[in-house]
Amino acid sequence: MLGPDVAWYLAVSAILFSIGALGVLLRRSPLIVLLSLEIMLNGGNLALIAFSRRNGEASGQVFAIAVMAVAASEVVVGLGLIVAMSRRRLALDVDKLTTLRG
């Protein structure tokens, strides 16, 4: 295999996943939380594809495409929720949505 070996790709994938986790925990705008979720999913996808290359087994790539479809569905529902929130004039701030707090 030319270039860096799989461990380097896995390092990028781990850092990408934690950047996404940082965004989900840190930001309060639900739009940016969704964008950070996409980064986390892509970190997972990169790990899947790196392991698939390492084992010479293309099933990992099939799984990555399934993850892509799940991410697309998640975006549809998430953006639908955000638009519904803004139509009801709720604050677009995940810290202020406390109706379900026990």
Added chain:
Amino acid sequence: MIVATVGNVIVWIVWIAAAFACLGSGLAVVSFQNPFYSALALIGNLGSLAVLYLLLSAEFVAAAQVLVYAGAVMVMFLFVIAYLGGEADAPWAGGPSWQVIGAVAAAAAILTEIVVAIGIKAGGRLSHSEHVGASFGSPAQIGRLFLTDHLLAFEVTSIVLLAAAVGGVILGHHTRKYDARA
């Protein structure tokens, strides 16, 4: 021999550029104030990830990444951000400072955990990788796997997409009724 070395150097250069673009644009998504710029940075992130997929000889996934993510999903994001007006909020300000510290600590803990888990389970064996043929990751191979070994995953994916489409319609419908009453 010389050709192989030159190829290796070129792949390293492309890899370093793509990896740094990927991580830098990821950080930009998290730290930009304006959600519009965050979405644009995410497009850069997805593009550089597609380059990394190509280096891992996953051509079909790279193409699907650009088409589905950077094309369809990001257009939808940009539409919604334009519709909502994209209010800016500073990433660090607003909440109490212990929240910021806690978030950074939790992300660092996740990173350490991943690195330690992979290092313990697979540390020495990662440098070896199988030799793959030219057809590895081609649309033909992925399509054959989808329709033979992974047929169930293929069908379940279609149900997930259908459920998401129905969910999107229902979410939009309810708000319209609510607006009419108000």
